[in-house]
Amino acid sequence: MTAPTIPRGSHSPSQPTGHKGPGRRRGWLLHLGLLGGLILVVTPFVWMILGSFKTTAELRRVPPTWLPEQITLSNYQDLFERLDFGRYFFNSALVATAVTVGNLVFCSMLGYALAKLRFPGRRPLFLLVLTTLMVPGLVTFMPLFVLVANMGLVNTHAGLALPFVAQAFGVFLMRQFIIGIPDDLLDAARIDGAGEHYIFWRIVIPLTGPALATLAILMFLGSWNNFLWPLVVATTEDMYTLPVAIALFSTGQHETNLGLLMAGSAAALVPVLVVFVALQRFFTQGIAMTGIK
């Protein structure tokens, strides 16, 4: 755990505080408060990661231990030897990639049309898409399941991914961003004889980087962590995604193996953390762009 840093001479030029003493004390308190909150928030994760290196016997001990007395990697070995962890990982990655690519393409195309093109039905279409943002997932859950069952897609990758490849939120995000691109830029290209598809792919898309990054993060994480739908649609073990595998093994025959569960949960966290840490700067930008101001 990192110690709180005392901001030495806490007056950066942008901080026009007049008094030296109170300013420094404020910095102290602020860091202390933030650190306290951070410890509360991440303790469960630290607990989980430490636990994944403990033996089952140690995990069952009362009172619980903090640091593993005897570090073991057997939980991680078991993930691949006793469970088909690689397969769940592959399923999660494939579905999340399909969902992300689908939304990037479909939402940016419709976002462009709604923001910059005139066509009959444009307003009602936008209103319809916005309204569905409020509809609880449960409303569509049952009809979707019946639909996917009748299409013969239960227990397939297509059945896991298709219902999520065109999401309303993405359209909203892309439209809000593309509206900000100056019309003059597009008109100039039109005068030069460029078609709308050329303009979209060669001018608009290169300018929407941060919005596309935000959408990609949200869609990838959403799909990677999606729980209820794959729990119902994936019926055999070879179609399980990571959350389904973790949930089922935590209530089924593997109940007693806490170490295995903690190792699986920790390993499932790695890709999302990598994606988030790499792209988190775009994230605040992208959220700010959805027009909350």
Add this chain to the structure above:
Amino acid sequence: MRPGRAREGLVGWSFALPFVVFFTVFMAGPILAALVTSFTDLRVTDIRSPFSVDIVGVDNYVAVLQDPIFHRAAVNTAIFVLVGIPLTMVLGLLTAVGLNSAIVKFRTLFRVGYYMPVVTSIAAVAVVWRMVLGAEIGLVNGILSVFGITGPGWLTSSSLALGSLIVMAAWRNMGFLMIIFLAGLQTIPRDLYEAAEVDGSSRWQQFRHVTLPLLRPTMLFAAVITGIGYLQFFEEPFVMTQGGPLNSTLSVAYHAYNQFSFGNYGYTAAASYVLFLAIALLTVFWFRLFRPQT
């Protein structure tokens, strides 16, 4: 219509079509199908022979509203929303204001740390929190036992379970609101604070009279998003308590899901439309509450 406009219309729809096709099949269609179903007696056994299904008018809605289990679930959901939304919003706002201060070091570390619960799958969250809140080998009770206190069963007591899940939901969602509030705070011009400072107003006065009023649109956005999510309260009880003990953590969405798994599709559809109505009403309420001040 001039030929130019007709062509423009065609081009517009050529961009819209791919999304619209998927959206119609997998979103708009199912929404309509659920509405129709809510007025029928459709059950899982009728799926293959849809013509045996009868229209029963508003019977399903009457059944939902008279169901004592639904009442219990509605009360639980209301408590979760009424306590959970203010709690999560205050935590998110506090963290964002703290992190937005110019003197904070290790910003990325804090941001990633606070955001971790948001990017973690509920399945993994459940594994960890069961360990944290467990009655015997749990972390919280382990710490309490150091002080000689025997901690209660946080998830097995019908008076504590809902409260535990509210804390867990706040923990899980405050990072998202933090990001939203950070984005909102960055739109407030710095010179407003400098002007307030010149006028001799205290930190608290600045927060009260500059930050809060200018953050109203962001608060509206945060409240709407959190309200939509929290009224659908489902995953926490599903993985942690299965709605128990004694239905003390059963939510409306969970109750409707149970009816789905029993095959009562008409009832499920009606219950989920009641939930939709509640979400729409809450959203209208937020728009009233955070109406721009004149």
